[in-house]
Amino acid sequence: MTVLRVDEGRELALCAADDGRHETVEIALVAPVRPAQRLLVHAGTAIAHQAGQP
Amino acid sequence: VRFVDEFRDAELGRAVAGQILSLVEPGRHYKLMEVCGGHTHSIYKYGIDDLLPANVELVHGPGCPVCVIPMGRVDDGIAVAHQDGVIFTCFGDMMRVPGSDGSLLEAKAAGADIRMVYSPLDALRIAKQNPDREVVFFAIGFETTAPSTALTLKRARAEGVPNFSVMCSHVTIVPPLRALLESPDLRLDGFIGPGHVSTVVGARPFEFIPVDYGRPVVISGFEPLDILQGIEMILRQLAAGRCEVENQYKRVVPYEGNLRALEVMAEVFELRPYFEWRGLGFISHSGLKLTEAYAELDAEVRFSVPGIRVADPKACQCGEVLKGVIKPWECKVFGTACTPERPIGTCMVSSEGACAAYYNFGRFAREREVV
Numbered sequence: 001m002t003v004l005r006v007d008e009g010r011e012l013a014l015c016a017a018d019d020g021r022h023e024t025v026e027i028a029l030v031a032p033v034r035p036a037q038r039l040l041v042h043a044g045t046a047i048a049h050q051a052g053q054p
Numbered sequence: 055v056r057f058v059d060e061f062r063d064a065e066l067g068r069a070v071a072g073q074i075l076s077l078v079e080p081g082r083h084y085k086l087m088e089v090c091g092g093h094t095h096s097i098y099k100y101g102i103d104d105l106l107p108a109n110v111e112l113v114h115g116p117g118c119p120v121c122v123i124p125m126g127r128v129d130d131g132i133a134v135a136h137q138d139g140v141i142f143t144c145f146g147d148m149m150r151v152p153g154s155d156g157s158l159l160e161a162k163a164a165g166a167d168i169r170m171v172y173s174p175l176d177a178l179r180i181a182k183q184n185p186d187r188e189v190v191f192f193a194i195g196f197e198t199t200a201p202s203t204a205l206t207l208k209r210a211r212a213e214g215v216p217n218f219s220v221m222c223s224h225v226t227i228v229p230p231l232r233a234l235l236e237s238p239d240l241r242l243d244g245f246i247g248p249g250h251v252s253t254v255v256g257a258r259p260f261e262f263i264p265v266d267y268g269r270p271v272v273i274s275g276f277e278p279l280d281i282l283q284g285i286e287m288i289l290r291q292l293a294a295g296r297c298e299v300e301n302q303y304k305r306v307v308p309y310e311g312n313l314r315a316l317e318v319m320a321e322v323f324e325l326r327p328y329f330e331w332r333g334l335g336f337i338s339h340s341g342l343k344l345t346e347a348y349a350e351l352d353a354e355v356r357f358s359v360p361g362i363r364v365a366d367p368k369a370c371q372c373g374e375v376l377k378g379v380i381k382p383w384e385c386k387v388f389g390t391a392c393t394p395e396r397p398i399g400t401c402m403v404s405s406e407g408a409c410a411a412y413y414n415f416g417r418f419a420r421e422r423e424v425v
Contacts, residue, residue: 018058026175026205029315040253040306043145043195044173045202047312048253051305 001025001046003037013046015039061277062100070282071105077289084110085241086288087378089231090248091118091406092276098415100278110285113240113378114408116230116334117248119195120147121376121400121407124332126362127223128153131192134221134357135166141184142168143177144192147404152397154364158192174206174220181210181218190353191220197254200224200342201315204322207344207351221353222343224323227251228259229340230331235267240378244288246281247273249303254319256311257299264297275303322348332366332400333373372399375408382412389413 001015001023011028026045027033039046060066078084088094094114097103103112116122128151135142135158142158149159149170162168167187171177174191181189193203203220210218227248234240247260252273260271270291274284284302291297301307322345329341344352353359366373370392371385382388382401392398394410401409 023172026173026202028205029201029312029318040250042250043199043202044175045205047198047201047250047315048306048308 001039001041003033003035003039005035006033008032013039015041015046058277061275061279063279067105067278067282070279070286074105074110074282074286074289075107077286077293078107078109079293080109082109084243084289084292085113086110086244086246086285087113087115087234087242088246088281089115089117089227090246090251091121091404091408091411092250093246093248093274093281094118094408095406095411096276096278096281098411101415102278102281103416105282106285110289113242114375114382115245115378116234116331116376117196117227117251118376118401118404118406118408119199119225120145120151120404121372122225122230122331122334123148123151123194123223123400124330125152125154125364125366126330128158129155129362129364130359131221132156132158132161132166133360133362134190134353135161135168137188137357139187140167140357141180141187141189142166142192143171143180143189144168145172145194146170148192148194150397150403151400154362174203175209178206178210178215178218181215182213185217187217188356189218190357191218192223193220194223196225196227196248196251197315197319198250200319200323201254201312204318207322207348208318210351211348219351219353219356220344221359222323224342225329225331226325226340226342227255228262229337230334231260231263233334233337234377235263235269237377242269242378243292244270244272246284246288247271247299249273249275249280249307252301252303252307252311254312254315257301257307257309258311260299264299268297270297271299273299273301273303273307275306321345330363331376333376367398370399372401372409375399375401382409382416385409
């Protein structure tokens with residue numbers, strides 16, 4: 001998923017899936033996170049940074 | 055390659071398939087296990103096995119989270135869901151897994167308040183919205199989803215949500231692999247290592263496979279080119295007489311894993327002495343439960359859980375499919391009594407289950423072969 005907006009205080013990020021769906025994602029395990037970065041998300045939690053696509 | 059269409063490029067795929075062909079010895083049969091259900095899904099969806107030489111066989115492993123949940127555990131979940139005031143939450147796939155007397159979906163139809171969620175955080179939100187109800191999250195999955203449950207439990211405690219608890223059925227990937235390697239009825243030449251589990255645990259936990267059992271492991275991504283390259287790397291090791299853990303999925307998997315995720319899991323979970331796996335029986339130190347520090351959020355402490363043990367239906371051969379002993383289409387009820395619409399076994403439920411993946415994609419290629 002691609003990061004759109006980050007709420008550092010709550011360790012959450014608004015992310016967009018490849019199909020356009022938006023989802024709020026827990027980012028505590030991969031912070032710091034910046035908009036436009038790609039994350040691997042499982043069960044609502046980002047578990048890894050993705051260096052490239054897909 | 056960088057973009058998704060390149061990872062699915064047919065020309066590149068054929069080029070890697072050509073390299074694979076050049077690495078295999080005629081007359082030798084290669085059995086490679088893809089550990090993860092996500093790989094099984096991709097292999098059938100993209101017809102990857104059609105690109106392999108006839109003497110390279112892919113065997114499906116135990117890495118589908120839904121498939122390995124035993125019927126008794128589903129019955130336990132249904133028993134909790136039927137208790138007064140409970141809102142029982144679980145992932146969508148879990149709703150259709152058959153227990154001995156129906157699924158969670160059927161229990162919902164019969165009146166239990168069972169809700170599908172996408173993440174444990176959704177379950178926590180439901181708990182905050184319903185302070186007069188007890189909200190239970192049925193946690194399943196390997197080390198990919200366990201960190202999400204662990205973080206949610208930490209949030210629940212930090213935010214003081216007393217009506218939230220977790221029925222933990224998380225499992226770990228290494229013990230079943232060791233059990234399979236010890237199995238006398240399965241000879242494997244190498245492993246396509248689980249890509250997403252490895253983002254959390256890293257590559258190190260798989261080092262025992264080459265060291266103790268002399269089999270190569272290549273951690274691979276999930277796109278067609280990833281899997282083909284993973285197979286090529288295994289065969290290259292075998293051809294060179296090498297045997298080690300390699301990481302094809304470096305763009306996502308660091309060798310040491312996600313240390314923060316491992317720390318959170320270590321704080322919240324501990325290993326059960328043993329846990330029952332569908333088809334594989336009881337495997338020691340393979341399941342997770344909440345630590346003493348999180349006992350107040352443990353649904354198995356808070357509620358009466360019957361701890362039911364149920365044998366699989368005789369017709370269902372999920373156990374043999376999960377161990378890679380038979381292929382999905384060799385099961386007696388595959389595609390007849392057991393279909394994705396009316397599954398008998400767990401392997402026909404989830405998209406990561408070998409039977410469902412084969413039913414949805416692979417059987418057409420086989421039908422073409424038969425014709």
